[in-house]
Amino acid sequence: MTEVRLNRLTKIYAGGKPAVDSISLTIPTGQFVSLLGPSGCGKTTTLKMLAGFEEVTRGEIAFDGQDMVRVPAEDRDIGMVFQNYALFPHMTVFQNLAFGLEMRRIGKAEIARRVGETLEMVQLSHLADRYPAQLSGGQQQRVAIGRALVIEPRILLLDEPLANLDAKLREEMRVFIRDLQKRVGITTIYVTHDQAEAMTMSDLVVVMFDGRIAQAGAPAEIYERPKSATVAGFVGQVNLIEAALDPASPGAAKTPFGPVPVQVPPVGDSVTLALRPEAIDIAPAGAGPGTAATVESLQYSGAIVDYVLRFADGSRASVKTIPRHRFETGQEVSLSVDPARFWQLGREY
Amino acid sequence: MRQRYAFLLLLPAGILLTVFLAIPYVSVFLSAFRVPGEGTPYGDGYTLGNFARIFTDWFYIGQALNTMLIGAVTTLATLIIGLPVAFQLARPELRLRGLFYGIVLSPLLVGIVIRSYGWTILLGNNGVINRTLRGWGWIDGPMPLMYNTLGIVIALTHVFLPFMILPIMSAVQGIDPSVASAARSLGARRLSVIRRILLPLAMPGIQSGCILVFVLALSSYVTPALIGGLRVKTTAVTVVDAMIDTFQWPFGAALALTLSVLGGASVLLFARATRMKWK
Amino acid sequence: MIMGRTVLNLYCLLVYAFLLAPIFVVVGASFNAGEFLTFPPQGLSFRWYVTFFHNEVFLRAIVTSLWIASVATVFSVVIGTMAAIYYVHFAGRRKEMIRVAALSPLLLPEILTAIALLFFLYDIGIGTKTMFGLLVGHVLLTLPFVFMNVSASLEGYDTDWSMAARSLGARPFTRFRRIVLPLIKPGLIGGALFSFVISFDVFTISLLLKSIGTATLPIQLFDYLKTNYTPEAAAVSTLSIVATVSVVVIVEKVVGLKVHKF
Numbered sequence: 066m067t068e069v070r071l072n073r074l075t076k077i078y079a080g081g082k083p084a085v086d087s088i089s090l091t092i093p094t095g096q097f098v099s100l101l102g103p104s105g106c107g108k109t110t111t112l113k114m115l116a117g118f119e120e121v122t123r124g125e126i127a128f129d130g131q132d133m134v135r136v137p138a139e140d141r142d143i144g145m146v147f148q149n150y151a152l153f154p155h156m157t158v159f160q161n162l163a164f165g166l167e168m169r170r171i172g173k174a175e176i177a178r179r180v181g182e183t184l185e186m187v188q189l190s191h192l193a194d195r196y197p198a199q200l201s202g203g204q205q206q207r208v209a210i211g212r213a214l215v216i217e218p219r220i221l222l223l224d225e226p227l228a229n230l231d232a233k234l235r236e237e238m239r240v241f242i243r244d245l246q247k248r249v250g251i252t253t254i255y256v257t258h259d260q261a262e263a264m265t266m267s268d269l270v271v272v273m274f275d276g277r278i279a280q281a282g283a284p285a286e287i288y289e290r291p292k293s294a295t296v297a298g299f300v301g302q303v304n305l306i307e308a309a310l311d312p313a314s315p316g317a318a319k320t321p322f323g324p325v326p327v328q329v330p331p332v333g334d335s336v337t338l339a340l341r342p343e344a345i346d347i348a349p350a351g352a353g354p355g356t357a358a359t360v361e362s363l364q365y366s367g368a369i370v371d372y373v374l375r376f377a378d379g380s381r382a383s384v385k386t387i388p389r390h391r392f393e394t395g396q397e398v399s400l401s402v403d404p405a406r407f408w409q410l411g412r413e414y
Numbered sequence: 415m416r417q418r419y420a421f422l423l424l425l426p427a428g429i430l431l432t433v434f435l436a437i438p439y440v441s442v443f444l445s446a447f448r449v450p451g452e453g454t455p456y457g458d459g460y461t462l463g464n465f466a467r468i469f470t471d472w473f474y475i476g477q478a479l480n481t482m483l484i485g486a487v488t489t490l491a492t493l494i495i496g497l498p499v500a501f502q503l504a505r506p507e508l509r510l511r512g513l514f515y516g517i518v519l520s521p522l523l524v525g526i527v528i529r530s531y532g533w534t535i536l537l538g539n540n541g542v543i544n545r546t547l548r549g550w551g552w553i554d555g556p557m558p559l560m561y562n563t564l565g566i567v568i569a570l571t572h573v574f575l576p577f578m579i580l581p582i583m584s585a586v587q588g589i590d591p592s593v594a595s596a597a598r599s600l601g602a603r604r605l606s607v608i609r610r611i612l613l614p615l616a617m618p619g620i621q622s623g624c625i626l627v628f629v630l631a632l633s634s635y636v637t638p639a640l641i642g643g644l645r646v647k648t649t650a651v652t653v654v655d656a657m658i659d660t661f662q663w664p665f666g667a668a669l670a671l672t673l674s675v676l677g678g679a680s681v682l683l684f685a686r687a688t689r690m691k692w693k
Numbered sequence: 694m695i696m697g698r699t700v701l702n703l704y705c706l707l708v709y710a711f712l713l714a715p716i717f718v719v720v721g722a723s724f725n726a727g728e729f730l731t732f733p734p735q736g737l738s739f740r741w742y743v744t745f746f747h748n749e750v751f752l753r754a755i756v757t758s759l760w761i762a763s764v765a766t767v768f769s770v771v772i773g774t775m776a777a778i779y780y781v782h783f784a785g786r787r788k789e790m791i792r793v794a795a796l797s798p799l800l801l802p803e804i805l806t807a808i809a810l811l812f813f814l815y816d817i818g819i820g821t822k823t824m825f826g827l828l829v830g831h832v833l834l835t836l837p838f839v840f841m842n843v844s845a846s847l848e849g850y851d852t853d854w855s856m857a858a859r860s861l862g863a864r865p866f867t868r869f870r871r872i873v874l875p876l877i878k879p880g881l882i883g884g885a886l887f888s889f890v891i892s893f894d895v896f897t898i899s900l901l902l903k904s905i906g907t908a909t910l911p912i913q914l915f916d917y918l919k920t921n922y923t924p925e926a927a928a929v930s931t932l933s934i935v936a937t938v939s940v941v942v943i944v945e946k947v948v949g950l951k952v953h954k955f
């Protein structure tokens with residue numbers, strides 16, 4: 066079981082700006098960590114440095130305090146699952162799993178036993194003699210995971226492993242991978258650009274932009290209290306409200322929903338507030354106290370309805386709700402929000 | 415593999431091609447300007463005499479032009495004969511495709527001397543064709559098929575046909591089948607699909623096939639030597655004679671260089687004329 | 694439309710007949726019982742094969758050809774494969790340049806290459822006293838075929854396979870032996886076969902660079918044909934065809950051109 070520590074890890078390709086810019090992160094033993102961000106944010110480069118496929122420009126990588134930067138990839142004892150699986154097409158499922166054990170000069174009987182156990186774990190015992198090309202996408206995926214785990218690596222790295230699967234299978238595999246990780250208890254680093262994947266699977270989500278860590282925290286923290294507008298927008302829809310400080314009541318800002326208590330910034334006379342669309346309650350006009358607004362457009366997608374609403378001052382807000390009451394375009398509605406659902410955004414990363 | 419040691423992979427091929435191809439080409443260029451030697455391959459000093467000898471003698475000029483003509487006609491013949499075959503072979507659903515493909519490759523397995531030899535048996539005055547035609551009473555005397563330009567072109571067409579078919583076939587195979595379907599959905603008939611869509615898309619293959627056949631035909635020695643005999647000689651045959659029989663190395667080099675420059679210029683002109691803007 | 698297909702198929706059959714005709718004629722002529730070359734043969738006999746097996750010149754030429762083709766193929770395969778690996782995985786922006794260079798022996802007229810090598814060998818004092826020049830010429834001419842075949846199969850090689858093997862603990866040599874080699878085997882064998890067959894057939898370079906007593910089979914056959922018209926040449930040709938075809942078939946059966954069912 067391994068704790069992974071990155072200290073000011075940096076990667077600069079010849080003549081470019083840093084692909085990974087001095088990131089520091091400690092991943093406790095046995096945790097499932099997602100590196101989440103848009104393509105080009107440095108998450109895959111970070112993973113490749115961890116695996117030893119990319120040279121580190123500056124900074125440290127340590128497994129349990131042991132420096133790894135100069136250890137070649139083949140000696141790092143890492144299990145890696147590739148986006149396109151990278152199964153060896155000329156080897157059977159069994160041979161694919163046995164390969165890493167053979168590299169470790171483990172005896173035939175022991176290899177057979179361990180491969181057998183792992184195949185059972187990834188539910189592929191019946192396909193041991195098939196070639197990768199004869200398997201479905203989901204089965205190939207499980208072979209890739211089995212091949213990475215059978216060597217009992219110190220850490221497990223997954224590079225967008227679900228990107229090539231269809232939506233239904235992807236959800237099944239999320240649960241499968243998460244369960245397996247918990248059972249084995251291995252420190253796992255998972256790269257993805259899909260916020261839903263990161264949210265549902267991880268103990269810790271690390272959001273990256275432009276080679277830097279924008280925010281690291283538990284999924285709920287990232288979603289409910291993102292530090293910046295960029296993070297807030299990447300992990301879900303968000304209403305941003307530029308609210309002027311209310312000179313009448315110190316420590317509060319004016320919003321269409323009434324005054325909201327804020328921490329007064331040292332400079333400036335406004336703050337940025339964020340509000341998730343599902344935090345707004347929507348009711349027919351005149352049903353009670355609330356802010357009046359008009360339905361500008363709506364999108365019905367089964368379980369939920371997305372509304373775009375316009376206030377009297379011309380500003381807009383998105384609202385997400387279950388379709389209990391249906392409102393039509395142009396209809397007057399009344400909105401209300403628990404002030405505690407607002408939060409104040411800080412500087413960008 | 416570390417990037418910085420990767421160049422080692424290229425080293426043997428690089429040395430081979432530099433030392434035994436690039437440098438010799440420089441030296442052959444220089445050698446064409448050497449003074450002919452007495453008992454040695456070449457004497458001291460340089461001269462334009464070898465080229466003067468070529469360009470002042472209608473024999474060599476005419477022969478070079480005839481050689482180019484043979485190359486051009488052979489190229490055209492292989493194109494006309496090979497194009498439909500390439501299109502047929504490119505169809506994956508074709509029955510016996512493996513067999514037909516094998517037949518197209520078979521001349522390559524058999525060797526150029528043997529194939530040319532086969533043509534002497536077929537084309538000779540007492541050859542299969544003449545005997546058969548005489549047997550049927552269609553002709554009285556032998557039809558002149560050997561020892562002339564026609565015979566050389568027939569044999570060369572056979573010898574180099576695979577080099578036309580294979581590039582075109584792979585170009586056609588690379589065409590996305592949905593492109594043809596799209597054209598048909600827009601109302602194009604089968605012939606228009608071929609003419610407006612498939613042929614232009616196969617053009618890169620046609621181009622490389624033509625260049626390959628033309629260059630090979632120009633510099634081929636065995637077939638013209640066996641079919642043309644002593645009566646019709648191509649420039650390549652004269653070059654080899656000069657090198658081996660009469661031991662005039664600088665003159666042979668000059669002649670080979672002249673032929674290559676003429677051929678190279680034709681290839682460049684052809685490539686320019688058939689340039690594809692979309693490539 | 695059906696008509697069009699039929700016409701096309703008939704046309705193609707004619708072309709296939711044209712391609713096979715001279716080969717059939719040679720094989721047929723080799724069984725001729727008569728003294729002179731005629732087709733159809735005047736009765737069947739193996740007499741020209743017997744004559745051939747007593748003709749030391751042809752036997753030696755076949756041995757020479759097989760030897761040169763084998764050695765040239767070994768060199769071409771090693772050199773060409775290395776170059777192809779560099780070309781596919783490391784060449785970067787110089788890719789097109791390297792491709793043209795590697796294919797250049799094929800693009801340049803063989804006759805000029807032969808003369809150039811002859812001059813060069815003479816200038817550096819090696820001349821045609823040894824087989825060295827002949828071998829170099831053959832390696833040059835066969836290199837493009839290995840390069841084309843191997844690089845084609847390498848293009849289908851996913852570098853993630855190497856990375857996966859690395860993460861599982863495989864060192865460079867092991868990765869090459871266990872992963873790269875098996876996966877590019879079809880291209881490698883295809884290239885080697887091509888190389889062998891091409892070398893067996895090289896003429897102009899062999900003619901100009903041969904040393905005394907190193908005439909290859911095509912040279913010997915050509916020499917013979919200039920002055921003789923007996924069917925012995927047909928017998929030699931037939932055996933040569935059988936030899937090359939068997940090499941190709943045996944290699945395909947033994948080593949296996951197909952890897953697994955990808």
